[in-house]
Amino acid sequence: MRRYNCPNCANEVHFENTTCVKCNLNLGYLSSADQFNFAVADSPSGSDASRLELDCTNRNLIGCNWLVQPNDTSPYCTSCRHTLIIPDLSTPQNIDRWARLERAKRMLFYALLKFQLPLPEQGEAPSKWLRFEFKADLLAFNGQQANVMTGHEGGLITINIAEADDDVREHHRVAMGEPYRTLIGHFRHEVGHYYWDRLVADAGQVDQFRTMFGDERIAYPEALQRHYESGAPLGWERLYVSSYASSHPWEDFAETWAHYFHIVDGLETAQSYAIGAPTPSGGVYRGPYASKNFTELINAWVPLTIAMNAMNRSIGNSDFYPFVLSDAISAKLQFVHNLIHHSDA
Ligand SMILES: [Zn+2]
Ligand SMILES: [Zn+2]
Ligand SMILES: [Zn+2]
Structure with missing residues (x-):
């Protein structure tokens, strides 16, 4: 930022x-x-x-x-106009929840605009129209609770507004054993599913995707159920950026996509504050969002994370960046980088 x-x-x-x-x-x-x-x-x-x-x-x-x-x-602004359904505002807390969600979503749109990714609006084919709905769990007429699942389907990204509450999100983070669980992380992940449709499926990149992430045709609900019941396979850290990424190739892609956004925005922030700024290798350096050189991005990012982890330990906090980018994970990040920059390099 x-x-x-x-x-x-x-x-x-x-x-x-x-x-x-x-x-x-x-x-x-x-x-x-x-x-x-x-x-x-x-x-x-x-x-x-x-x-x-x-x-x-x-x-x-x-x-x-x-x-x-x-x-x-x-x-409405470029970000707000993509929101289709908002929570019931007769519940006063929902205004705050919606505000927190839109704040994170503006960070997402900031990145999408900087990457110059397509942002189809109303009027496009429904499956291509990028849109969001923010919904709350409801009690159905039969007395059963109808849970809202955060996810993406056919251009529509659904977020359960309870995730806007810090205590709820932290509860889920601990229960799922996740190092990170943030609103911006949710948005970056879900939009990764949307751009899989646009930049992989629609763009004839599925074969290349399968070589890198595996075959996405394996049954999705069963794969997720297996993950929630048995967890990630032993040694997942070598191949996946998160435990959840091991559940299904689509989730691996969305987790990797979100992680790429973390890296690029983190680098832009560091550069803005002149901390560990990457040294241009030649030509005009237009910032990490425009950088087509993946190796340059990673070479700037890794030393920065080591320094930030040391800083956090100095004041007794947990690590800023509890990840290790193996060669396999870096190759997947580069696949995302190439999709965004339309490059085969
Ligand atoms: Zn707005
Ligand atoms: Zn997902
Ligand atoms: Zn002023």
Whole structure:
């Protein structure tokens, strides 16, 4: 994640900010320009006809801090317009949950835009339209609880809003033995399933995918059930970036995809703060999101994680990065890298 500055006073503005902490002006992020500009809503003078961008309609309700181009057909920002179903807002806590989900989703869209990945909107074939629904478990008429499964199907990504509660998410993380369980991790994983359809299945890359990840035609529900009952096979760490990735080739791909996003955004953050910044090997370095050189990315990432782990141990925290990138895992990450950058290199 990059660092930004206030357009009025040049003070630092963080990606989540809606106001400048120094001059108190209301600000919004303009994704098309990758910068912060003045916002309209909440500003003392109200609407300013001279400005070019509008606030996202979700700004007042959930604090969405993205701006919309005036010629846009949607009153919602590039991220919010992909949300199809929101939780029942008559439950007050659901506004906070939805706000936390959209905050993580804006981080996802930041990355998708920087990678210049296709973002099909309404009007495309339904299976290609990338859309999200945020739902709560419900009591059905028969008194049974109807659980919402977080997942992806045919372009629709469903997130159980209970995952927005830190205590629930931490409970699941411990129960599943996961080192990480975060909202941004969920979004990066689920969107990996969506882009498997676009960049692997639709793009004729299935054979190459199978050579690397295995045959995805093995029965999916049975594979997941086996994983939840027996866990990952012994020695999974050599082949998979997470225990869950060993459950099925699709899950392996989504976990690897999410991990690639972690690496690239982590590197962009490090570069923005001039920590362990990768040294360009020549030419103009346009940042990790544009970097076509996979080896350069990994060579910058690994020493950074070793240093960050040491930092965390110094203050008694658990490791920042409890992963080891084996050759097999790196090859899968490179497969994802090549898909994103349309390169066979
Ligand atoms: Zn300012
Ligand atoms: Zn928005
Ligand atoms: Zn999955």
